[in-house]
Amino acid sequence: MSRMPRPDCTITGVMGDARKLVNRVDRQVDPLAEDTKRTVKDIGKVFRNLDNRVEGVTASLDKTLSSARGLFSEDSPLVVELQNTLKEISAMSRSIRELADYLEQHPETLIRGKKKPVGNQQ
Numbered sequence: 001m002s003r004m005p006r007p008d009c010t011i012t013g014v015m016g017d018a019r020k021l022v023n024r025v026d027r028q029v030d031p032l033a034e035d036t037k038r039t040v041k042d043i044g045k046v047f048r049n050l051d052n053r054v055e056g057v058t059a060s061l062d063k064t065l066s067s068a069r070g071l072f073s074e075d076s077p078l079v080v081e082l083q084n085t086l087k088e089i090s091a092m093s094r095s096i097r098e099l100a101d102y103l104e105q106h107p108e109t110l111i112r113g114k115k116k117p118v119g120n121q122q
Helices: 007-071 077-105
Strands: none
Touching: 007 077
């Protein structure tokens, strides 16, 4: 006849295994959280640097546009293209700032992704 283990031994074993698992997960989550924080800081630095460079390019293009306006008519293809380019660069710069701000406020997005709006669940 086989002997059944005592119920408290089984529960104790399960609890011990659960404790080991929680400890293992804790040891892995903390470094991951720190890595995520560092990554968000680095991304913020990259975006700020990029934003500064874009501002420099925008200033140069603005000067070029001013010079072109003095040489060409307001509706010439070159002036129109320069105006369109300035608008696109300004929009890009704004988007970069918004993304950097969003990631600073929601760093978990790098791991989970952006949450879907409540009405668009599929």
